[in-house]
Amino acid sequence: MSMFFAQCKAEFIRLLRRKKTWFTSLLLPTILYFVYDQSHGTGKFNGADISTYLLMAIACFGLVMTSVNTLSVQFADERKQGWTRLLKMTPLPNSYYLSAKIVSQFIINLSSLVFLFLIGAFTQGVELSLWQWISCTVWILLATIPFMTLGILIGTIRIVEIVQIISSLTMMLLSLLGGLLMPIQTLPHWLQKYAIWSPTYRLGQGAWDLIAGHSPHLQAVWILAGYAIIFIGLATFIIKRQEAI
Amino acid sequence: MKPVIQLNQVHKRFTDKKVVQNLSFEIEKGSFVALLGPNGAGKTTTISMMLGLINQTSGQILLFGKKPEETAVKNRIGAMLQDVHLIDDLTVEELIDLFRHYYPKSLPLDYLLAVSDLQKSRKKIAHSLSGGQKRRLSFALSLAGDPDLLFLDEPTVGMDIISRQLFWDTVRKLKEQGKTIILTTHYLEEADKMADRIIMIDQGKLIVDGTPTELKKSTLGKSISFIVDQKTTTQKLYQFPGVTDVVWEGERVKLYSQDTDQLIRELINSHLKMKEIEISNSNLEEAFQHYVEKAKIS
Numbered sequence A: 001m002s003m004f005f006a007q008c009k010a011e012f013i014r015l016l017r018r019k020k021t022w023f024t025s026l027l028l029p030t031i032l033y034f035v036y037d038q039s040h041g042t043g044k045f046n047g048a049d050i051s052t053y054l055l056m057a058i059a060c061f062g063l064v065m066t067s068v069n070t071l072s073v074q075f076a077d078e079r080k081q082g083w084t085r086l087l088k089m090t091p092l093p094n095s096y097y098l099s100a101k102i103v104s105q106f107i108i109n110l111s112s113l114v115f116l117f118l119i120g121a122f123t124q125g126v127e128l129s130l131w132q133w134i135s136c137t138v139w140i141l142l143a144t145i146p147f148m149t150l151g152i153l154i155g156t157i158r159i160v161e162i163v164q165i166i167s168s169l170t171m172m173l174l175s176l177l178g179g180l181l182m183p184i185q186t187l188p189h190w191l192q193k194y195a196i197w198s199p200t201y202r203l204g205q206g207a208w209d210l211i212a213g214h215s216p217h218l219q220a221v222w223i224l225a226g227y228a229i230i231f232i233g234l235a236t237f238i239i240k241r242q243e244a245i
Numbered sequence B: 001m002k003p004v005i006q007l008n009q010v011h012k013r014f015t016d017k018k019v020v021q022n023l024s025f026e027i028e029k030g031s032f033v034a035l036l037g038p039n040g041a042g043k044t045t046t047i048s049m050m051l052g053l054i055n056q057t058s059g060q061i062l063l064f065g066k067k068p069e070e071t072a073v074k075n076r077i078g079a080m081l082q083d084v085h086l087i088d089d090l091t092v093e094e095l096i097d098l099f100r101h102y103y104p105k106s107l108p109l110d111y112l113l114a115v116s117d118l119q120k121s122r123k124k125i126a127h128s129l130s131g132g133q134k135r136r137l138s139f140a141l142s143l144a145g146d147p148d149l150l151f152l153d154e155p156t157v158g159m160d161i162i163s164r165q166l167f168w169d170t171v172r173k174l175k176e177q178g179k180t181i182i183l184t185t186h187y188l189e190e191a192d193k194m195a196d197r198i199i200m201i202d203q204g205k206l207i208v209d210g211t212p213t214e215l216k217k218s219t220l221g222k223s224i225s226f227i228v229d230q231k232t233t234t235q236k237l238y239q240f241p242g243v244t245d246v247v248w249e250g251e252r253v254k255l256y257s258q259d260t261d262q263l264i265r266e267l268i269n270s271h272l273k274m275k276e277i278e279i280s281n282s283n284l285e286e287a288f289q290h291y292v293e294k295a296k297i298s
């Protein structure tokens, strides 16, 4: 256990030392939220206050963007640099290496979320019950896990530059499709049918349900869990094949 | 007792290239083996297979009687790989400490910093170290788990003289503690000084296996070389007692003899006009060349 803890600590320190982490998890979502909130004025949407609705959308968007980007690029880079090769020689299990990355990203995500929620509550006048704040935090954090596994899957392409482009592009498209950047209702009808199956939509939907006063659909949980299993399964398969040289 | 390393008819092919062919040997506990061979001979590939980093195409490799990928084996080995790859954004001491946590028993951080002479750089980010310092850090990492079996793949490349001295002092102590050590190097005097067994490979095949002394017997022996005026004939040089061979390299001539002490006396007494005299013991370098060439012919 102390091995796993040490690995998590090392990964966490590394994340904290990178300027990019601070920029993408704190600065970027905050700016985005201010811009969005200014341009949408006040009112109600989907049974919730617009500012609150946007806060959740931007929180989800910020978290999935950083999670996928950081994990995919880090993983690809560390394999290219031969760091994982060095680790393979040690008794550290490969699963520890990957889950330590997920755990540290999880902590960063939590901080990012708390920060953004505080901004929402204190500067944009978002009002939620304590239970809603907590349940939204927990939901968004947990529902981001499939995206972390997606990051690892994308990272199996070992060329860092390509990984960077693919992860940004994938997340941009998924966020648009899932209604994190604009409501899903603005998409063409035929596309909406598919959009409701996207992990991004299910992530956002859960949070919007919570602010509207009901609990997330059970279906969302299954769909997100399904994605997580598919992504990690695929990634494991690819890694195994790549290493069988 | 079981040997620490057993290789049994190991083959390795990369797509269609045969890199290791039919390699078999056993290494006993406590031995210091130098794995020598020209560039591309397959040394790093062989070590990578022993470390479980790549799989052999066929044949069997056992470390401590077990497969290399087993955790019980990994707990007991350490290695300095040929290419150093360090993670970014961690300091020297954080990195060493992280590695210490990977192993059930580990050596103290201060000891590891001392043997790699990195005490002063302990707070530095590992990535910002110089090439030689990175090599030393990689040595510290290889020792983190107090390994019983240590692989050193060209460990001293890029190290300055002082670091090299400290490095070999440490390795010598490890050998005295009964650790098994496998070394590859192109500095043959290192192998000569440290190893009690030499395994030479070329093009993936074993060409010779023996002690340094045994290997050196194959060479022409000790020699004296000097610059002499061109009028001196080869014939005349052969007349000195004990001379077995005379080789010219431009103005410089090299006389081989089993007893160079006697020969130098005779040469001085003969009033031959010699300049820049060099006396050398038969060295591993010549043995190396001898065996590699012999392998090419056959």
Ligand SMILES: Nc1ncnc2c1ncn2[C@@H]1O[C@H](COP(=O)(O)OP(=O)(O)OP(=O)(O)O)[C@@H](O)[C@H]1O
Pocket: B014, B017, B019, B037, B038, B039, B040, B041, B042, B043, B044, B045, B046, B082
């Ligand atoms: N991943 C790989 N794919 C294809 N060929 C490879 C691979 N790794 C090594 N080789 C080839 O295998 C041969 C042996 O390489 P290896 O690195 O084992 O040599 P070496 O004895 O360590 O040489 P050096 O003294 O230069 O370090 C070389 O011809 C090399 O090109």
Ligand SMILES: [Mg+2]
Pocket: B043, B044, B045, B082, B153
């Ligand atoms: Mg090599």
